[in-house]
Amino acid sequence: MRRILAILMENEPGSLSRIVGLFSQRAFNIESLTVAPTDDNSLSRMTIATKGDDKVLEQIVKQVNKLIDVIKITDITDRKHIERELLLVKVAAMSDKSRTEVTRITDIFRGNIIDIGKQVYTVQLTGDAEKLNAFINALQNETEIIESARSGCVGMARGDQALRI
Amino acid sequence: MTTELFTGAEMVVKSLSALKVKYIFGYPGGSVLDIYDAIFQQDEIEHILVRHEQAATHMADGYTRATGEVGVVLATSGPGATNCVTGIATAYMDSIPMVVLAGQVATSLIGNDAFQETDIVGCTRPIIKHSFSCRTLADIPDAISKAFYIASTGRPGPVVVELPKDILIPQNKGPFNIETDIKIRSYNPNIKGHSKQIKKAAQTISNAKRLVVYSGGGIVLSDASELLTKLVETLKAPITNTLMGLGGISGTHKQFIGMLGMHGSLEANKSMANADVILALGARFDDRVTNNVEKFCPNATIIHVDIDPTSISKTINAHIPIVGLVDVVMQQLLDELSDINFSPDEAELSQWWQQINLWRNVKSISYDQDVNEKIKPQRVVEALYKITQGDAYVCSDVGQHQMFAAQYYPFAKPRRWINSGGAGTMGFGLPAAMGVKLAFPDKHVICITGDGSIQMNIQELSTCKQYNLPVVIVTLNNRSLGMVRQWQDMVYGGRHSSSYMESLPDFVKVAEAYGHVGIQIDNLDELEEKLTQAFNIKDRLVFVDVMVDEKEHVYPMQIRTGAVDEMWLKKGVKS
Known part of the structure; x- marks a missing residue:
C-alpha cells in the first residue's frame, strides 16, 4: 500500500544520494521523491511516496533512520495529514472549443492557465495525487496533452504536530 | 602570539595521533604522497606497507578484531581506493570499526575523469556506515575525528574519508584544531534497553520451559563475554553461538552446545527448533543460521537484543525486541531477574537437558580417519588445537577449512576466532593474521587456509618478511576449491565445473622464495610432529602445506529449503 514518509536530514552534499542509494540497494520502491532545504538552511526536508507491506515499511523507516545524516523520519500516511503535488501541463489549444x-476544466479544478503559446495552453494545478489524476483524465477527454511535469508529493501532518529538531 | 599553521597532510597525521592511532596500513600513490611525507617526518605512528590495498583493509580489520582498536587504512585515489572495496565490504558485513583514508584528485579536477580519479565515496556508499568528503583544510580533523566516533560507536562499521590532493599540499596551510569529544545531532545510538521490554523479557524467560540462548558477534564486539557467561550460568540454559559469536562463551563450557546454522551442530539446531523461548543476543538471524525462514522455530517466543534496530524483525519477527548495547541490556536483564527472584524450574530444565544430551550423543561433529587414508582436514585442526593448547589466535579464509576450524577448535576466549563471516571474503585470512600478529607478537597466530584462498593474497608473504610477522600458515590443501566442489557433489551431480586447481604452485618453494620456511605434510603419522616443529620456529614465518583428503565434505549440513534442524549428518544420512 502507498505510504508517505517525511524525512528531516542534514543539508549536506551526498545526503540525497545516500537515501536514493539505500532504496535501490535494498530494492525498496520510490513512487516519488521531493527534497529541498527548509527554513533552517542546515536541514533538508524530503517527502518520499513509496509502496510496501508493513514489514517492508518497517525496514524502510529503520534503514533510513540508520543513515547518519537523517535526523527524523515519520510515516504520515495514517495520521491526519496534508498532501500536495504540483502539476504543470501543456495542452493543445488549437480550436475555440478546446480552448x-x-x-472550463481548469476553473472546475481551481487550476490556473499560466502561459499560452500560439496553439497551446500551459496549466498549473496543485492538489493530492488523486485530484491531479482526475484533472489529467478530464483534459485528455477534451484535448491532447503535449507535455506534463509533476513535482511528486510533499506532505505534512495536520494540527500541532511538527517534524523539527 | 601567532598560531602555528599546518598542511592538510600534517593535519591528517596529527589527527590520527590525537586519536591514539599506532598503525596505519596502506600503500602510497600520487594523491597521498604529502601524507606519506608527513608520516616519514614523525615517529608516533608506524606505517605498514602492504603489497595490495585489499590486504591493508584486511590487516587493519584483523588488528581490530583482535584488539578492539579502530584500524586505519590509507590508500591513494583511483585504483588504490577501489582495491579497498572488498575489505571495506568485509568489515561492513561483520560490523568491524575501520577508518579508510582515501586520496582523491584535486578538488578542481573532481568530475573531470582525471588521472587516478574514482568516485570512491560513490563506490563505497552501500558498504560503509558513513563517509566524509573533505573539501577544505578545516574539514580534515573534523572528518577524521567524527569518522572514528561513528566507526566505533553504535553498531560499528567502516567509515571512508576522502582527501583531495590540493588540501594536502605544502602550499596550503591552516591552524589545527581537533575536537575529540564528538556530538552529532543526527546520530544518537540507543544504549539502554527499554525497561518495559526488559521486564517482559525477564518474565518470558522465567516462564520458559525450553530456553535457548543464541548469541552472535555483538558479544565479541562489545567485550561482553564475561557478562554473557554470568547470564547463561544464571539461566542454566543451553547456549549456541553463531559463526561470528564463537568465543563469546568458552567453547568447552558445559552449557555450550556448539555453533548453529548451516554447518552447526545437530544439538544446537535441534535445540533452536524445539525451543519455546529464544534469547538472541547480538545476533541477526542470518540466512546461514535460519535456513528456510518460513519453517524457522515456529513455536518459539523470540527475544531479540541488538544495537541496530534494522536487524530486529528483518528476517525473523521478534516478539520482544530490545534495542541497546548488548552488555548494558544483559546487565539490565540480570538485575531484573534478580529482582523477580528468578530460579528456573528444575524439573523442566532437567527434562530439557536430557533431550539435548540425546542430540549431543549423536556426535554430529565427527569424522572417520583411517590410518591408511589421506589426512582428514578435521584432524589437522584438532592437532592445531592440541599443539597450541587452545590458546591461539586463529584466522581463517573462506571455505571448507573455515568450517572445520569453527567446528574443531573450541575457542576459550573472545577475539581469538577471526574470520570473514558475513561477506565470506577469500583472501582475508593471511592479512588478518598479520594484523593480529602485529598486535600480539608473542602469541600463536595461525592462518588456517586452503589452496584456493591463500592464493588470493599470497603476495603479503612479502609484507610478513619486511615487518617480521611470523604467523603460522596452515593450508588444508585439497587441490580443489573444496566448498565449491562439495556443492557440486551434492547439488550439481558431481560436475566439478572450475573447482579444480590444476596448476598449484609448490607452496614450500613459494614460502622459501619470500624468505620464509616451508613445510609439507603428506602423511598422517608425521602430522603432529611436523606441526609441532612449525610452532617451535618462533622467529620466522612457517608455511605448512598439509595434503588433505580432497573428497572430505563438511558435515553436518542443513538441507536446503528445510527447517533449521533438518540436516545431513553424513553422506545420505539425514537428521
Whole structure:
C-alpha cells in the first residue's frame, strides 16, 4: 500500500544520494521523491511516496533512520495529514472549443492557465495525487496533452504536530 | 602570539595521533604522497606497507578484531581506493570499526575523469556506515575525528574519508584544531534497553520451559563475554553461538552446545527448533543460521537484543525486541531477574537437558580417519588445537577449512576466532593474521587456509618478511576449491565445473622464495610432529602445506529449503 514518509536530514552534499542509494540497494520502491532545504538552511526536508507491506515499511523507516545524516523520519500516511503535488501541463489549444473546454476544466479544478503559446495552453494545478489524476483524465477527454511535469508529493501532518529538531 | 599553521597532510597525521592511532596500513600513490611525507617526518605512528590495498583493509580489520582498536587504512585515489572495496565490504558485513583514508584528485579536477580519479565515496556508499568528503583544510580533523566516533560507536562499521590532493599540499596551510569529544545531532545510538521490554523479557524467560540462548558477534564486539557467561550460568540454559559469536562463551563450557546454522551442530539446531523461548543476543538471524525462514522455530517466543534496530524483525519477527548495547541490556536483564527472584524450574530444565544430551550423543561433529587414508582436514585442526593448547589466535579464509576450524577448535576466549563471516571474503585470512600478529607478537597466530584462498593474497608473504610477522600458515590443501566442489557433489551431480586447481604452485618453494620456511605434510603419522616443529620456529614465518583428503565434505549440513534442524549428518544420512 502507498505510504508517505517525511524525512528531516542534514543539508549536506551526498545526503540525497545516500537515501536514493539505500532504496535501490535494498530494492525498496520510490513512487516519488521531493527534497529541498527548509527554513533552517542546515536541514533538508524530503517527502518520499513509496509502496510496501508493513514489514517492508518497517525496514524502510529503520534503514533510513540508520543513515547518519537523517535526523527524523515519520510515516504520515495514517495520521491526519496534508498532501500536495504540483502539476504543470501543456495542452493543445488549437480550436475555440478546446480552448473553452480547457479553461472550463481548469476553473472546475481551481487550476490556473499560466502561459499560452500560439496553439497551446500551459496549466498549473496543485492538489493530492488523486485530484491531479482526475484533472489529467478530464483534459485528455477534451484535448491532447503535449507535455506534463509533476513535482511528486510533499506532505505534512495536520494540527500541532511538527517534524523539527 | 601567532598560531602555528599546518598542511592538510600534517593535519591528517596529527589527527590520527590525537586519536591514539599506532598503525596505519596502506600503500602510497600520487594523491597521498604529502601524507606519506608527513608520516616519514614523525615517529608516533608506524606505517605498514602492504603489497595490495585489499590486504591493508584486511590487516587493519584483523588488528581490530583482535584488539578492539579502530584500524586505519590509507590508500591513494583511483585504483588504490577501489582495491579497498572488498575489505571495506568485509568489515561492513561483520560490523568491524575501520577508518579508510582515501586520496582523491584535486578538488578542481573532481568530475573531470582525471588521472587516478574514482568516485570512491560513490563506490563505497552501500558498504560503509558513513563517509566524509573533505573539501577544505578545516574539514580534515573534523572528518577524521567524527569518522572514528561513528566507526566505533553504535553498531560499528567502516567509515571512508576522502582527501583531495590540493588540501594536502605544502602550499596550503591552516591552524589545527581537533575536537575529540564528538556530538552529532543526527546520530544518537540507543544504549539502554527499554525497561518495559526488559521486564517482559525477564518474565518470558522465567516462564520458559525450553530456553535457548543464541548469541552472535555483538558479544565479541562489545567485550561482553564475561557478562554473557554470568547470564547463561544464571539461566542454566543451553547456549549456541553463531559463526561470528564463537568465543563469546568458552567453547568447552558445559552449557555450550556448539555453533548453529548451516554447518552447526545437530544439538544446537535441534535445540533452536524445539525451543519455546529464544534469547538472541547480538545476533541477526542470518540466512546461514535460519535456513528456510518460513519453517524457522515456529513455536518459539523470540527475544531479540541488538544495537541496530534494522536487524530486529528483518528476517525473523521478534516478539520482544530490545534495542541497546548488548552488555548494558544483559546487565539490565540480570538485575531484573534478580529482582523477580528468578530460579528456573528444575524439573523442566532437567527434562530439557536430557533431550539435548540425546542430540549431543549423536556426535554430529565427527569424522572417520583411517590410518591408511589421506589426512582428514578435521584432524589437522584438532592437532592445531592440541599443539597450541587452545590458546591461539586463529584466522581463517573462506571455505571448507573455515568450517572445520569453527567446528574443531573450541575457542576459550573472545577475539581469538577471526574470520570473514558475513561477506565470506577469500583472501582475508593471511592479512588478518598479520594484523593480529602485529598486535600480539608473542602469541600463536595461525592462518588456517586452503589452496584456493591463500592464493588470493599470497603476495603479503612479502609484507610478513619486511615487518617480521611470523604467523603460522596452515593450508588444508585439497587441490580443489573444496566448498565449491562439495556443492557440486551434492547439488550439481558431481560436475566439478572450475573447482579444480590444476596448476598449484609448490607452496614450500613459494614460502622459501619470500624468505620464509616451508613445510609439507603428506602423511598422517608425521602430522603432529611436523606441526609441532612449525610452532617451535618462533622467529620466522612457517608455511605448512598439509595434503588433505580432497573428497572430505563438511558435515553436518542443513538441507536446503528445510527447517533449521533438518540436516545431513553424513553422506545420505539425514537428521
